[in-house]
Amino acid sequence: MPGSHAAPRAAPRGPAATRRRAGLRADRDGDVAMGLPIKGRAGVAKSSTPTGPRKDSAARPARGGILGATAQRAILRQAAGTRDVSMKEGRISVTRGGLVELKVSGWNKSKAADNADGGVSALIKWLEKKASSKLGSRARNVKIKKSHVEGSDLIIKVPSEDANALVRMNGYGWAGSTVSITRTDGAASDTGGPPSQAEATKAMLRGVLERRYDPDTKFLNLSALGQDEELKNQHMFDKKSTASKFFPAMMVVFDHAFDKKEDRDAAVTSVSLANNDLEDLTAVSTLSLHLPKVQNLDLSNNKFAKLGSLNNWRRRFNHLQHLILTGNPFEQNEPSYQQEIVNWYPTLRQLNGIQVRTEEEIAKKATMMPDLPFPIRSALFNDEGGIAENFIRTFFTGFDTDRATLANYYYDNDSEFSYAVNTSAPRDPNAADKAETGNWEAYLKHSRNLKKISQLPARQSRKSRGAQAVAEVFAGMPATKHPDLAAEARKWIVEAKMVPGVPDVSGASPGGVDGFLITIHGEFDEQDIASGQAKKKRSFDRTFIIGPGGPATVRVVSDLLTIRSYGGTQAFEPDNFEGYNMDPQQQQVPDAAAPGLPAGLDVAQAEQMVAQLMQQTNMTLQYAKDCLEQVAWNYPMALQAFESVKGNLPPEAFGSALPA
Template sequence: MKADRDGDLTMGLPVKGRAGVGKGTGPPTGPRKDGASKPTRGGILGATAQREILRHASGTRDVAMKEERVSGAKGGLVELKVSGWNKSKASGDADGGVSSLIKWLEKKASSRLGSRVRMVKIKKSQVEGTDLIVKVAPDDALGLLRMNGFGWAGTNVSVQRLGGPVQASSGASSEAEKTKGMLRGVLERRYDLDTKFLNLSGLAQDEELKNQHIFDSKSTASKFFPAMMRVLELSFDNPEERNAAVTSVSLANNDLTDLAAVTTLSQTLPKLQNLDLSNNKFGKLEHLHSWRRRFTHLQHLILTGNPLEQNEPNYQKDIISWFPNLRQLNGIQARTEEDIAKKTRTVDLPFPIRSAHFKDESGIAEQFVRTFFAGFDADRAALASHYYDNLSEFSYAVNTQALRDPNGTERSEPGEWEGYLKNSRNLKRIQQLPARQSRKFRGTKAVADAMAMLPITKHPDLASEARKWMVEAKMVPGVPDHTGASPDGVDGFLITVHGEFSELDTTTGQPKKRRSFDRVFVLGPGGVAGVRIVSDMLTLRGYGGAQAFEPETVDAWTEPAPTTTLAPEPAAPGLPAGLQIAEAEQMVAQLMQQTGMTLSYAKDCLDQVGWNFVGAVEAFGRVRSNLPADAFVAPAA
């Protein structure tokens, strides 16, 4: 925390030491009075809820935020009286602090939420005794009136209208509009435009909220935060502007025991960068589970002052794993910029398939894709026992209406889908519930039997025929936990594969028919491989070509050509001179297929023999019996 020139607290970053709202610290931009009552037990949480706030403040999205305005007096300007400023720390200035006060009033009144922020300008001002009389445009008056009770330079200032009441812009406001106006006022006086910081700390101590009796009952308190987030959404034209306007939020000092009442923050501000949860009552990691993997852009997180520190002293490791871009936790470095770059990079090498949507972690998704399709072609029974368990589900559907390759020579033939239709689960064609249920296969044996009924296949080589594939992957939370230990689910992968395969003639082993396919996997932890398939959905269609996978330029797929022929192209780091990355990738893939070893073990084997493929095979034969089980992607033959 640091103070700006006006004495306002901001969530200044980078954090050094403990950066957060201290215990007992009230709202930095709201009123702070001695003797204020303690927060209502439970803070802004409540076990049950009434509907008043949501009914008034979270209506449909097409309800526009109607700004109140103040009618103008003579000359079109509105007169306001500012009192209490003469007792400030700035009273010793040459002008008694007037110029500093005016600058502060303009700045704070301009810190408005919304896509079109209005910069407030005080047109005229004069001192009358202990009051400062200012004149502003009618559209600016409301912003200044909302500052009534704000703290400035060590004192609280009063801002009141002279000569007329606040009027609605178009007739009497409804109760819903008044409630929205109140909530928006809370947001705006707690928002700092310069630092993009929204300070929602100590909400139960906020004087205006206390006057509205928000925290007098738990039921109303529990609805307050979701309603306020709804108003925040309605203040912007689109999510991009909202995410750009608010990058830091503090929820410190709110007596939060879990995230039940504030969980909507992750939906309203998913790209939040800095978050302060200090001095609450989070006692266990599970109380924070609903925000796992939610704030993917979060860089700084503060959790000090929670019972969690005593109950689970090693909680930091789990928290860091939840947020892939987290740089600092409680003011201590969690990752370097280099760590972030390695962790979140788009996978391209050694995986040959280039996709902007392939996000891996520890090579899990890459290894799965390499292993699965090789196993599907070679031994489906072994594949089923390796990746599927008694809770895994598999189904496939045939799409006979899909467009075919316009440049292809293959044509549709009568009965070409005969071997697939018996168990096809095309929900557009299969209407009866029993038929739908019977065509979803669950459990290792059922999956193995269903896959055994499909024709023998051969998929293109991932290394040498990368243009025929498109693979996308991302980590997802909430994957069902087969052990039942995590009711909220566990982290897993969603992998989508688009490609083609050839059906093989059972007598000759030669390709006889090409098909296109789409396959969607949901993976979770577990199983003999450390990864289990939770769900596997396969769509089969006539061959449609691979034009959709083609990059705009061939250069995106190939290594750049040498710029000179006078000297050989430098080898990639860790590879012998003269061995290029593409060749190394193919050697690794071939060794994995021949030996059954994992990617890392195959690469290490080649490294140890100087990338001599024959030598690597011989070395594998000598040490095969001594290798651990995790050296193989499937049990060795």
């Protein structure tokens, strides 16, 4: 009788096989992008001040040392927005029952070896916890299904989908020992070959993050990075070329581990950057972009010589509650820095462990206008012989009491006046009733709002020329009462500067004469003429050009008035306001420089650069300013940086339309 033999088995098909293959498919993570600002002398360095016991921070053996040229090119490609590098999970052989068998060695030399079971139960508990703390929206609760000891090795069996989380822990430190975790079959991987240098670098960065992340407390411990054994074995801080890219790249790996930014923000509420020998924030500035909602931040025991070293984070972290700055040189150099820090962060409760603001104060602060990206500058008032001052004081008194006389006193046949109603301007954030109606009917007939009036005849008819025409429009406007300029100076902001080329009505100077450009922001009450009581509070902006001429020796060349709903005075009140002073001899000329700006760049130039970048990229003001700060206010580099990362920016980074 012929012997029987089995035919070769065909490859499995059908839904069950598909599910098995799907269970072994690689996870998708984000790309590494290291093309961010070059680190100067203030980068993350080899710290000379360790932070005590480094829990679970023993290094895995280095593979390859310093990043090679090929890896660096691959990483730099990511900064240009490419997506060709992925960190794939290696596929691991599966035992019967869908479990993967792994071998854990080195644990028997731990401090837990004296336990009754030799530390096995403590080790299993630790392995499950660390493997479950994988970063990302899809983190799993890892469980070891079976285990037994074979000599000095612990053999464990886990579901196939959890195996890679444990294999990545190879080389972690536990209870004073370094554990080794490998597959029992000894195979490296069946993904088609060893991982590329870029993939290995990305896996290493993610491993550092996961070792230093505690999901229970939502704490990301990035302290003493220069003392991290794995980073030292990788020679990460031996060269500026790698050190400057390390932290930005690690933050990108962190960011791409999450499906949604809400998941990312919820995963980490506390961050420590202590003991990193930081002299400024250049090397770590991207933390504020990737974790903007951090509540607790530790910057202790660094090398910040002055408070200005922290200016890049001055208006970041709007949810910050506790900040630690102890052990930095500026504590001795600037002993009163605490109040400045409190002003920077409106939600800060504790500074260096000491309460600096109550919950009631925070609630009150929340109702006030938020900080602006640029510091508010005090008004500049350049006068000569009191000409501008006398005009302002006389004008608003006359406007409130006798407009007909005022028009004939300051306006002539060539004077022009127009006003516009802005019905969409922001209202006072402290107002009790923000939905109150505007009641603009008395102004709309002559309002010259060019956003609403598009026809040329209508625009021309709403510009008054000559004293008589100005007086007629003045008469049709509601009666007003402006605050007293001396007694209520906080309700005004007035600026004046001399300008050339103002028309000379005498004809003696065809090229024009010197005059004044005066801009005024303030408020007034509409008055009920019969009762003399205030009916409605408004805000206004008024711009004058005045020159010599007329019965008062001063004539109005141009008068532009904007009337809007009352918006409060917070937007133009500088922190160091000490009362308005029109005397140019006593006025303090404000410093044109602002914190965080490089030498030679003043606030006005910086604002212009931001406005230009906003127009060219459609980014919001805050994101445009952040972009320029990241490249030390180099405009061409800012454009390049935007092009490389615009695909990863959130929708709120842009205005009404996303860039092409």
